[in-house]
Amino acid sequence: xxxxxxxxxxxxxxxxxxxxxxxxxxxxxxxxxxxxxxxxxxxxxxxxxxxxxxxxxxxxxxxxxxxxxxxxxxxxxxxxxxxxxxxxxxxxxxxxxxxxxxxxxxxxxxxxxxxxxxxxxxxxxxxxxxxxxxxxxxxxxxxxxxxxxxxxxxxxxxxxxxxxxxxxxxxxxx
Numbered sequence: 129x130x131x132x133x134x135x136x137x138x139x140x141x142x143x144x145x146x147x148x149x150x151x152x153x154x155x156x157x158x159x160x161x162x163x164x165x166x167x168x169x170x171x172x173x174x175x176x177x178x179x180x181x182x183x184x185x186x187x188x189x190x191x192x193x194x195x196x197x198x199x200x201x202x203x204x205x206x207x208x209x210x211x212x213x214x215x216x217x218x219x220x221x222x223x224x225x226x227x228x229x230x231x232x233x234x235x236x237x238x239x240x241x242x243x244x245x246x247x248x249x250x251x252x253x254x255x256x257x258x259x260x261x262x263x264x265x266x267x268x269x270x271x272x273x274x275x276x277x278x279x280x281x282x283x284x285x286x287x288x289x290x291x292x293x294x295x296x297x298x299x300x301x302x
Contacts, residue, residue: 134159145213146178184214
């Protein structure tokens with residue numbers, strides 16, 4: 129029985145791009161993490177394109193990609209690796225954005241439902257738990273959207289923390 133050889137060129141590109149963990153690369157290309165590590169050491173592969181991939185991903189997401197003519201083969205190969213990794217990363221972020229939009233809709237439905245409920249002595253506990261769950265879900269959606277749309281900054285994190293504190297206070301009064 130013959131074993132299919134891994135696509136070492138693709139593995140090297142994924143390794144150098146630095147977007148995936150070694151375990152993820154091994155799973156994706158059906159090989160062993162240790163084998164990748166050994167081959168990278170033997171052939172001097174460096175995970176040197178991580179920052180370039182991040183930058184290119186941000187450019188793709190903001191639609192500000194600029195093309196340049198490159199003549200050096202190594203630089204062209206690096207650019208191709210960065211392009212492939214950025215395309216893959218951008219598709220992941222765009223999928224996250226779509227999923228977050230769905231969760232935002234669910235959180236809005238819960239908010240609308242809770243707004244229409246008459247709170248009584250019999251349902252106060254259930255209402256409070258639902259309200260806390262709704263607040264938690266909303267904060268997670270906000271945080272996820274801020275990350276997916278690259279809005280995370282120190283000031284942005286303070287805004288989410290402030291919003292979380294205000295929503296916690298509101299849920300205590302319920």
